[in-house]
Amino acid sequence: MRTEEQIKADIVEVGRRLWERGYVASNDGNISVRLDDSRLITTPKSVSKGFMTPDMMVVTDSNSKKLSGDRDPSSELKMHLQVYRDRPDARAVVHAHPPTATGFAVAGIPLDRAVLAEVVTTLGSIPIAEYATPSTDELPIACSKYLKAHDGLLLANHGALAIGPDLFTAYHRMETIEHFAKISLVTRQLGRENLLSRQEVVRLQGLRGMYGIASPAPVCTDDTIVMDADGQVACQVVQAPDAPAGARLVADLHQRSRGGAVMGGADARVLHDGDGEIRLTYRELTALIEDAVRNLK
Numbered sequence: 001m002r003t004e005e006q007i008k009a010d011i012v013e014v015g016r017r018l019w020e021r022g023y024v025a026s027n028d029g030n031i032s033v034r035l036d037d038s039r040l041i042t043t044p045k046s047v048s049k050g051f052m053t054p055d056m057m058v059v060t061d062s063n064s065k066k067l068s069g070d071r072d073p074s075s076e077l078k079m080h081l082q083v084y085r086d087r088p089d090a091r092a093v094v095h096a097h098p099p100t101a102t103g104f105a106v107a108g109i110p111l112d113r114a115v116l117a118e119v120v121t122t123l124g125s126i127p128i129a130e131y132a133t134p135s136t137d138e139l140p141i142a143c144s145k146y147l148k149a150h151d152g153l154l155l156a157n158h159g160a161l162a163i164g165p166d167l168f169t170a171y172h173r174m175e176t177i178e179h180f181a182k183i184s185l186v187t188r189q190l191g192r193e194n195l196l197s198r199q200e201v202v203r204l205q206g207l208r209g210m211y212g213i214a215s216p217a218p219v220c221t222d223d224t225i226v227m228d229a230d231g232q233v234a235c236q237v238v239q240a241p242d243a244p245a246g247a248r249l250v251a252d253l254h255q256r257s258r259g260g261a262v263m264g265g266a267d268a269r270v271l272h273d274g275d276g277e278i279r280l281t282y283r284e285l286t287a288l289i290e291d292a293v294r295n296l297k
């Protein structure tokens with residue numbers, strides 16, 4: 001069990017890592033650790049997370065009331081308190097604006113495709129909580145829909161949130177979210193994203209027990225999504241296609257014809273391939289023709 005002083009020093013260290021990695025700019029981001037059922041330590045308002053000292057930390061109760069500290073608590077304290085209400089197992093919360101993951105949050109693209117085995121096994125998926133004005137009561141409500149089933153969330157047009165049974169686990173989950181976002185961005189720029197099959201995802205989920213990975217909810221697919229009685233999502237939705245003949249990887253042939261950003265990949269291929277051979281599905285060809293007709297108007 002870490003003492004209050006040790007926890008304050010840990011928060012300083014995690015803040016420094018967030019800032020050094022460029023996950024926050026200016027005074028962005030906030031961190032909290034639950035001390036017991038009624039008290040938590042939070043970062044103060046309006047301070048760069050890269051330059052904090054342990055004496056800046058604020059202790060509050062579970063109703064946002066300050067118990068000790070010279071500064072005001074984080075402006076996003078309500079979001080942290082919502083996490084602790086929805087997740088009795090959560091002991092720490094890290095919120096930041098890592099640029100690639102936040103880019104996905106701005107584009108409205110959740111990190112929910114079965115791409116990396118390790119992410120499927122650990123976080124399952126990273127959905128996007130609907131847009132809400134930062135620091136208001138709207139934000140905890142928007143997050144709450146996903147909190148029971150997920151350890152990582154994107155916040156639409158804002159940033160990302162990671163939850164853990166201890167501070168460093170929550171911080172490492174934030175690293176995983178940003179790393180996953182970077183890899184997803186690269187695969188989409190390359191114009192192709194092979195997905196793990198649904199059968200492989202089920203197999204990976206089976207490994208959770210073997211490796212002692214505590215997950216708040218099971219994996220489900222978009223056609224088997226489960227909501228609980230409170231309207232909260234009760235499983236981790238992962239996009240994974242059925243595999244023909246037991247294949248573990250499935251080429252996502254439709255991806256390039258789905259929407260603007262992805263279509264850009266197909267366009268780029270057409271432009272850069274010169275005289276080389278191009279293979280297009282009917283769907284891609286139709287999308288290209290529609291695009292060309294639109295440009296003529």
Ligand SMILES: [Zn+2]
Nearest residue numbers: 029096158159
């Ligand atoms: Zn924020």
